[in-house]
Amino acid sequence: MLTSRRKFLLSAAVLMPLPRLLSATALLSENYFRHGVASGDPLQDRVIIWTRITTQRYNYGPVIWELSADPDFSKRIKQGNYQLSADNDYTVKVDVEGLQPGHTYYYRFQYNGASSPVGATRTLPDHLDDRDLNMAVVSCNNWEDGYFNSFRFIAQKKEIDLVLHLGDYIYEYRTGEYGNKASGRIHAPLHETVTLQDYRQRYAQYRTDPDLQLLHAAKPFYMIWDDHELANDAYNDGAKNHQPNEGSWDVRKQAAIQAYLEWLPVRAKTAGEIVRKFTIGNDLELFLMDERTHGRTKQLDITEAGFEGSDRSIIGAGQYQWLADNLRNSKARWKLIANQVMFAGYNVAPGFKLPKYNDWWLGYPYERGKIIRLLEEEKIANVIFFTGDHHESFVLALHPEKEFMQYKKGFEEKPLAWEFLTPSITSKNADRLSSEEIKVFEAMLYKKDINPHLAFADIKSHGYYIATINKNKCQVGYHFVDNVLSREARERAAATFTIDAATFAIS
Ligand SMILES: [Fe+2]
Numbered sequence: 470m471l472t473s474r475r476k477f478l479l480s481a482a483v484l485m486p487l488p489r490l491l492s493a494t495a496l497l498s499e500n501y502f503r504h505g506v507a508s509g510d511p512l513q514d515r516v517i518i519w520t521r522i523t524t525q526r527y528n529y530g531p532v533i534w535e536l537s538a539d540p541d542f543s544k545r546i547k548q549g550n551y552q553l554s555a556d557n558d559y560t561v562k563v564d565v566e567g568l569q570p571g572h573t574y575y576y577r578f579q580y581n582g583a584s585s586p587v588g589a590t591r592t593l594p595d596h597l598d599d600r601d602l603n604m605a606v607v608s609c610n611n612w613e614d615g616y617f618n619s620f621r622f623i624a625q626k627k628e629i630d631l632v633l634h635l636g637d638y639i640y641e642y643r644t645g646e647y648g649n650k651a652s653g654r655i656h657a658p659l660h661e662t663v664t665l666q667d668y669r670q671r672y673a674q675y676r677t678d679p680d681l682q683l684l685h686a687a688k689p690f691y692m693i694w695d696d697h698e699l700a701n702d703a704y705n706d707g708a709k710n711h712q713p714n715e716g717s718w719d720v721r722k723q724a725a726i727q728a729y730l731e732w733l734p735v736r737a738k739t740a741g742e743i744v745r746k747f748t749i750g751n752d753l754e755l756f757l758m759d760e761r762t763h764g765r766t767k768q769l770d771i772t773e774a775g776f777e778g779s780d781r782s783i784i785g786a787g788q789y790q791w792l793a794d795n796l797r798n799s800k801a802r803w804k805l806i807a808n809q810v811m812f813a814g815y816n817v818a819p820g821f822k823l824p825k826y827n828d829w830w831l832g833y834p835y836e837r838g839k840i841i842r843l844l845e846e847e848k849i850a851n852v853i854f855f856t857g858d859h860h861e862s863f864v865l866a867l868h869p870e871k872e873f874m875q876y877k878k879g880f881e882e883k884p885l886a887w888e889f890l891t892p893s894i895t896s897k898n899a900d901r902l903s904s905e906e907i908k909v910f911e912a913m914l915y916k917k918d919i920n921p922h923l924a925f926a927d928i929k930s931h932g933y934y935i936a937t938i939n940k941n942k943c944q945v946g947y948h949f950v951d952n953v954l955s956r957e958a959r960e961r962a963a964a965t966f967t968i969d970a971a972t973f974a975i976s
Contacts, residue, residue: 499524501580504673505682508590508689509734511631512747513570516590516689519734520578521560521676527553529581532561536568536576540587546574558669560731570595588686591630596750597939603628605688607933608635608695608857609893612675613648613656615953619894619933620684622948622960629935632688633755635857636695636809637896638733639671641710641725649897651954663715668728676732680956685734692735693743693757695809695858699725702828704765705785722762744788746795752940753803756792760809763788768827776834783810783833792840796849802970803851803943805936810858812837813865813888815920816874818913824859834873841869844885851973852886853943855936860893862934862947864925864966866975879921883973889945889966892932895953899928924975925964932960943968 500523507519522532531550538544546568551561561578568574571594578585594600605623623629640647643661648654657674658667675681696702699722702709707718715721726740737743740762747755764785769776784792796804806812814831817823830837844852844867854867866884870876878884892898899907907929913919914926930949937944947963967976 499583501583502578502585504676505685506576506578506585506588507685507734508576508588510691510736510745510747511590511592511689513593513595514568515564515566516568516574516592517562517564517734517736518576518588518590519560519562520585521558521673521732522553522580523559524580527555527559533579534561534563534565534576535579536565536574538572538574540575540589542575542577542587557731558728562731562734564736568592586682586686590689593747593749597752599939599941601628602749602753602938603630604633604936604938605629605631605933606633606635606855606857606889606891606936607894608891609637609860609896610675610681611637611640611648611697611893611896612678613640613642613644613652613654614893614895614897615649615652615654615931616956616958617678617680617894618950618953618956618958619680619931619948619960620678621680621956622950623933624680624684624687626935629688632684632690633807633855633936634690634692635807635855635891636693637697637857637893638692638694639668639675640697640896641668641671641700647897649901649954652895661710661715662725663721665724665727668725669732672728672732690734691747691755691757691807692733693759693807693809694726694729694761696761696828698729699761702768702825703761704767705762707767709768726762744791748801751800751802753805753938754795754799754801755805755807756795757807758784758792758809759788760784766833768832770827779835781833782836783830784836789836789839793843796843796852797847799849802940803853803938804849805938806852806854808854808856811856811863811865811888811890812840812854812886813867813922814874815863815865815914815923815926816876818916818919821910821913829858831874841867841885845869851968851970853968854886854888856888856890859890860896860898861890862892862925862927862930862932862963863890863923864888864945864964864975865890866922866924868922876920876922879917880924880975884922887968887973887975889934889936891934892927892930892947892949894933895931898931900931902929924966927963930963932963941970943970 700708866880868878932949952958
């Protein structure tokens with residue numbers, strides 16, 4: 470009865486011209502743009518702009534997009550139409566071309582007479598010289614672990630040019646499985662994401678977060694996925710958190726990747742294209758990696774047969790060759806590797822537990838060794854790893870090791886590369902240990918006979934770092950928030966490190 474009445478009202482609404490006032494009210498209550506706007510993958514002459522239309526009716530014609538030099542759109546430069554489709558979940562993605570390097574632009578969308586919020590974006594400069602490039606580096610924003618306050622603080626910083634997101638943009642878990650109940654935040658759908666519909670719904674939920682929306686609207690993103698965009702500890706042919714009763718891994722993987730490519734402002738149209746690089750003249754090259762679906766073999770423990778085998782890979786032969794060729798031939802002063810899992814690694818004293826290092830580069834010693842030898846033998850200078858996944862802040866010098874995981878050289882000696890791990894935005898780290906336990910663990914980490922290559926460790930804070938790069942230096946400044954369990958939070962500037970371009974020394 471109720472259903473047929475609803476049907477009648479709906480069809481009546483379609484057939485009858487609505488009074489002007491009612492139409493406006495309907496428009497407001499519909500809020501076509503409830504997932505905000507976003508931009509990404511800026512080059513010198515183009516940038517991706519994104520939105521998603523949410524409505525009961527998708528037949529109002531195309532979405533109109535506009536790009537302007539000013540936020541009032543009096544200096545409109547580009548515009549066009551975009552045809553909505555259920556095939557990509559009514560997301561809108563336009564690669565706006567013909568732009569100027571190092572310029573700020575504003576963009577918005579219109580649908581059925583309603584306007585989206587205005588987004589700001591920025592193209593890459595064609596060179597740096599003395600000008601700084603400021604990049605906020607983030608990862609691991611688990612909804613059920615709390616509020617994304619750091620995203621709001623980044624959005625408020627005028628000097629930041631772009632955001633580098635290193636993965637775990639969503640988490641696949643069902644509600645209550647992984648998170649902090651004290652946050653009061655509940656995953657949608659309630660169950661673990663397995664199907665295309667599930668992953669789409671999870672992205673849609675995360676994109677209602679006001680701080681995430683604010684940041685997407687304020688800055689362009691470069692993004693890579695880690696495991697939780699698929700499932701925990703994903704590798705090419707499976708994942709620790711994929712069980713046979715959840716169907717085919719390949720089908721699930723394709724669904725996860727499809728939803729990612731629909732919902733995020735990346736240029737890639739296929740999983741293969743997510744491995745890419747961005748170049749700023751002879752100043753820097755940024756390599757964006759995939760360490761999950763490009764040929765990662767299954768994780769093994771150090772005690773298992775074949776652990777050191779040359780048939781084991783974390784990035785796959787093709788991606789290795791791409792990275793090696795690019796590093797060899799790069800003319801750029803800085804070679805920055807945007808990387809999911811920790812490369813340099815660290816060790817712990819007897820009696821302490823090392824986290825699941827078999828999912829890190831340490832779990833793939835043959836391929837890790839190949840990269841270390843490449844840097845060493847070909848004297849590839851000024852390589853810095855920007856790393857996510859770990860939820861904790863570490864600054865590590867990469868030296869060749871004579872024995873696996875036996876770190877002997879200090880960070881005071883010029884390393885082959887530096888590695889900066891960004892803390893999680895919210896995801897669990899040692900934040901739930903007692904302050905005494907944290908103190909004991911951190912003191913152990915800093916012991917010179919265990920981790921002489923460790924310049925900094927903070928295992929309990931949430932936040933991000935800002936990498937400030939020019940031709941003379943790469944400076945990394947950590948920023949920590951004091952609360953993720955509500956939107957009431959303050960942030961503080963924590964440790965700052967500067968790598969000198971000429972000496973590669975840290976200070
Ligand atoms: Fe994570």
